[in-house]
Amino acid sequence: QVQLQESGPGLVKPSETLSLTCTVSGGSVSSGSYYWSWIRQPPGKGLEWIGNIYYSGSTNHNPSLKSRVTISVDTSKNQFSLKLSSVTAADTAVYYCARVSLGAVIDPWGQGTLVTVSS
Amino acid sequence: SSELTQDPAVSVALGQTVRITCQGDSLRSYYANWYQQKPGQAPVLVIYGKNNRPSGIPDRFSGSSSGNTASLTITGAQAEDEADYYCNSRDSSGNPLLVFGGGTKLTVL
Numbered sequence: 315q316v317q318l319q320e321s322g323p324g325l326v327k328p329s330e331t332l333s334l335t336c337t338v339s340g341g342s343v344s345s346g347s348y349y350w351s352w353i354r355q356p357p358g359k360g361l362e363w364i365g366n367i368y369y370s371g372s373t374n375h376n377p378s379l380k381s382r383v384t385i386s387v388d389t390s391k392n393q394f395s396l397k398l399s400s401v402t403a404a405d406t407a408v409y410y411c412a413r414v415s416l417g418a419v420i421d422p423w424g425q426g427t428l429v430t431v432s433s
Numbered sequence: 434s435s436e437l438t439q440d441p442a443v444s445v446a447l448g449q450t451v452r453i454t455c456q457g458d459s460l461r462s463y464y465a466n467w468y469q470q471k472p473g474q475a476p477v478l479v480i481y482g483k484n485n486r487p488s489g490i491p492d493r494f495s496g497s498s499s500g501n502t503a504s505l506t507i508t509g510a511q512a513e514d515e516a517d518y519y520c521n522s523r524d525s526s527g528n529p530l531l532v533f534g535g536g537t538k539l540t541v542l
Contacts, residue, residue: 349529361468361476361519363531374529410475418523418531419466421478421487 316341318411318424326405326431332398336411336424337391344369344389349414352385352396354407355426362407366414367394401431437465437520437534444540445510453505455520455534465503465520467496470536476519480505507539515541 322334336350343350352364365375367385375383384397398405408426415421437457445451455465464483468476478487480496493508503522507514518537524530 351531360536361521361533363521363533366529366531376530414529414531417464417466417482418521418529419478419481420468420476420521420531421481423475423477426475 316413316422318413318422320409320411320424320427322427322429324428324430326401326429327433328402328431329400332396332401332405332409332429332431334396334409334411334427334429335393336395337393338413339392341413342389343387343392343394347415349374350387350394351412351414351420353410353412353420353423354405355410356404356407364396364398364409403431405429406431437522437532439518439520439534439537441535442538442540444542445507446542447512448509450506450508451510451539453507453518453537453539455503455505456501457522457525457532457534458501459522459525459532460498460501460503462525463522464498465496465522467494467503467505468519468521469514470517470519479518510539510541512541515539 317339326332349366351366365385367373382399387394410426412420412423467480469479470476484496495506520534
């Protein structure tokens with residue numbers, strides 16, 4: 315079965331760039347049947363979709379974050395990545411990577427990684 | 434992008450039936466999917482599409498939809514069903530953008 319695992323720094327300074335990688339096992343990011351997504355959840359708050367990437371490299375982003383978000387895919391490593399620039403304390407959240415199928419069905423999810431923005 | 438609206442909190446007596454709703458314009462075109470999230474854990478898909486349950490999800494969970502409103506029903510709620518529940522769907526723009534509801538905290542009394 316497909317499993318996803320987030321990795322990256324747990325602490326980022328304000329104004330810097332947050333960088334996370336999601337490693338996919340048991341499946342391929344090159345599958346044309348799925349998008350690969352980043353989702354975040356600030357402490358005590360709800361889920362916020364960040365963006366998607368298709369194996370071809372085509373991306374879609376939440377309009378509220380679009381100018382700061384870069385999502386890329388590395389099919390050779392079976393990974394996809396997130397970069398969020400100019401972070402502030404408001405970007406402190408648990409960041410999840412996930413697979414998205416037809417109908418916006420998000421399954422499975424990674425376990426999530428907490429990223430704190432603080433000096 | 435569009436928005437999905439959920440009641441912040443709902444309660445149900447043990448063994449009774451509870452309905453959690455999700456409203457939004459995108460639901461006129463797309464089905465809602467439902468996720469259960471327990472404290473400190475990643476969300477888990479419980480209902481997708483018209484009314485489909487992933488393997489391992491108890492059949493007391495069901496989904497339905499009418500107009501701009503989708504519903505998740507738990508028939509015979511159990512103590513372990515106490516959790517946050519989120520709906521999501523595609524954005525009504527037609528692009529593969531996703532939207533989430535704000536979440537509903539379910540308390541089982």
